Amino acid sequence: MPKPPLADYRAKRDFTKTPEPAGVTKRSTPPGRRFFCVQKHLASHLHYDFRLEHDGVLLSWAVPKGPSLDPAEKRLAMHVEDHPLDYGDFEGVIPEGYGAGIVMLWDRGTWEPEVEDVRAALERGDLKMRLDGFKLKGSWVLVRTRQVEGRSWLLIKHRDEWSSGELDILEFAPLSVKAGGDFADILAQDQPDIWTSNRPARSGEAGQMFQTIIGRALAIKAEREERGRRKARGGGRTTPAAAGQKKTARSTQKRVPPKAR
Numbered sequence: 001m002p003k004p005p006l007a008d009y010r011a012k013r014d015f016t017k018t019p020e021p022a023g024v025t026k027r028s029t030p031p032g033r034r035f036f037c038v039q040k041h042l043a044s045h046l047h048y049d050f051r052l053e054h055d056g057v058l059l060s061w062a063v064p065k066g067p068s069l070d071p072a073e074k075r076l077a078m079h080v081e082d083h084p085l086d087y088g089d090f091e092g093v094i095p096e097g098y099g100a101g102i103v104m105l106w107d108r109g110t111w112e113p114e115v116e117d118v119r120a121a122l123e124r125g126d127l128k129m130r131l132d133g134f135k136l137k138g139s140w141v142l143v144r145t146r147q148v149e150g151r152s153w154l155l156i157k158h159r160d161e162w163s164s165g166e167l168d169i170l171e172f173a174p175l176s177v178k179a180g181g182d183f184a185d186i187l188a189q190d191q192p193d194i195w196t197s198n199r200p201a202r203s204g205e206a207g208q209m210f211q212t213i214i215g216r217a218l219a220i221k222a223e224r225e226e227r228g229r230r231k232a233r234g235g236g237r238t239t240p241a242a243a244g245q246k247k248t249a250r251s252t253q254k255r256v257p258p259k260a261r
C-alpha cells in the first residue's frame, strides 16, 4: 500500500518540539503557477534545500554545496522526503531533533517544467525546468545518477542568459528573501542562547559557523534590549531632577498626619 502523502516528513518530526509546519493547512499557490524555494539550512552541515511544488507537496533535494550558475558545475542533490506546501514560507530555528539548526528562506519564486509529464520525468530521472526566483532563473536540470540507492541526483544550470561561469550566487546573494537577514539575525529573533549546552554541530566548518553566529546573535539581541531600555527611560519625559522632586513631594505628603488636616 502506498504511504499517505507526507508520512515520511511527519514521522521524522515531533511537532510539539519543532516550529516547522505540520502541513495541515494548504498554502494557496495562484492557479497555474508552481511554487519553488531554496532554504539555506545550517544543521550538522550547511546545505541548501531545493524544493519544487508538485501534486500538492514540495519535492525536495538537499544540495550540500548549493546551486551554481555555472553549467560546468554539477551539484550533488540528495532526494529527501516530500515537504508540505506551507514549508515554503518557513524560516526560523529548529531547536532540537531532526534538522536541528537554523533555516533561512534563501530564494523563492515559481517554476515551470520543460517536459510534458513531471511524474514520468522524475521516474526517468531527468527533470528539465525553468526557474523564476529572485536569485535563480532560467533553465536547469535535475538528473539522477546511476547509484544503487537511487537518492543522488545532480542539479545543473543550463547555458542561457542567466548562467554565469564567474558569479558565485551563494556569495553574491547570501541573505534571506523573507526578512533580509542572515543566520545570526534569524537566531537573534529567537533565543540566541538556546544551544549553550548542545549545539547542532560542535566541530568542523558547521561547528565554527554556529560559534560565530551564536556570538553575533547574542550581540544583536543585547543591542536591541539596550535600545529598548534607553527608549523606555527617555520615553517618560521625566528628567532625573523631576523624578527626584516627585519623590520628595510624595514623601512629604506621607509625613503629614491625617489629624493635622
Ligand code: MN
Pocket: 041, 047, 049, 062, 099
Ligand atoms: Mn535541510
